[in-house]
Amino acid sequence: MRVLGIETSCDETGVAVYDSNEGLLADALYSQVSLHAEFGGVVPELASRDHVRKILPLIREALDESNSTREQIDAIAYTAGPGLIGALLVGAAVAKSLALAWGVPSLGIHHMEGHLLAPMLEENPPRFPFVALLVSGGHTQLVAVPKQGDYELLGESLDDAAGEAFDKAAKMLGLGYPGGPEIARLASTGEEGRFTFPRPMVNRPGLDFSFSGLKTFTRNTIEKESSAGSLDDQTRADIALAFEQAVVDTLVIKCTRALQATGLKQLIIAGGVSANTRLRESLQHKVGKLGAELFYARPSLCTDNGAMIAYAGCQRLLAGQRDTLEIICRPRWPMDTLEPISS
Secondary structure (H helix, E strand, O other): OEEEEEEOOOOEEEEEEEEOOOEEEEEEEEEOHHHHHOOOOOOHHHHHHHHHHHHHHHHHHHHHHOOOOHHHOOEEEEEEEOOOHHHHHHHHHHHHHHHHHHOOOEEEEEHHHHHHHHHHHOOOOOOOOEEEEEEOOOOEEEEEEEEOOEEEEEEEEOOOOHHHHHHHHHHHOOOOOOHHHHHHHHHOOOOOOOOOOOOOOOOOOOOOEOOHHHHHHHHHHHHHHHHOOOOOHHHHHHHHHHHHHHHHHHHHHHHHHHHHHHOOOEEEEEOHHHHOHHHHHHHHHHHHHOOOEEEEOOHHHOOOOHHHHHHHHHHHHHOOOOOOOOOOOOOOOOHHHOOOOOO
16 A cells, blocks of 8 residues: 655644555655744744645655655545644645545544654564653653554653753753754753753652753753853853753653563654654663663654654554545544554
8 A cells, every 4th residue: 555644733744655565655844943943933823834835845746756646646644633733734634635636545643653653664663562752842651552553641741741841941041943952962062960950750650741840940040040140151051961861861760660660671762852862872771771672763753754644544544444534633632542453
């Protein structure tokens, strides 16, 4: 089966072609980062309008790159949620229209299921069952995955997601958007040990996260150094390092607990923050001590992309799942409510 995948949940327009026999054939992406950077975050109306402008050219690009004609496309998968409602509607409307015109089925895909399955596109994919850490600008979740389509939520952020915390900390430090890469870049020149930030909720049982207190601690530290006249470039780098270490350590501790609680020996990390080098290295070291394995996608598949939607859609379409022509998008959509994939 050859599937056209469309991703428009937030500020990236992604279109890909995935073939169940030949693998990923094309992956076209347009990022709106420069469009939203001056505002320090995503402006929903601008995001929706830019998806309208870019989606059809990207579809043509993906078809050309994969040497596919419309007659060779067997189905269309698109992101139906969660995400910005205006942005979601752009992708859904285009997907439904093409499906009707081409006489093929369509299927709405959960954005985070796409992220969770992105490591399956690598040469050495994980095997079921496993624990997944989904960590992005909008979500921080630990999920047990006994089999494809069967998701048990183990823990999640009670307030800010980790990626959102990175964005806000970066803004406090006068850095650009998105914050994760900017914090990591500045932290690379930081002095370890000068500042010690809290590791939220690690001293209490459970697998939930909270990053709002860490955000407040970061703001107070910056204000204190600024009032003392010592907020120079090195101090900003030291704060960035302490913040990054606190987020990474918190994620690592919770992932370790999840593996121990479930008894599983495979961990995948997915979503934009999973591209963080410090997180990957820390988790690799920790899970190795537990006799477990770590899996993640290449950096280009950590951010929002059409490839993950095409792959996730293909698995569900092969299982016989289909949509009606009704356009239904879900800005909020718990992943554990998804329809299971029949074996």
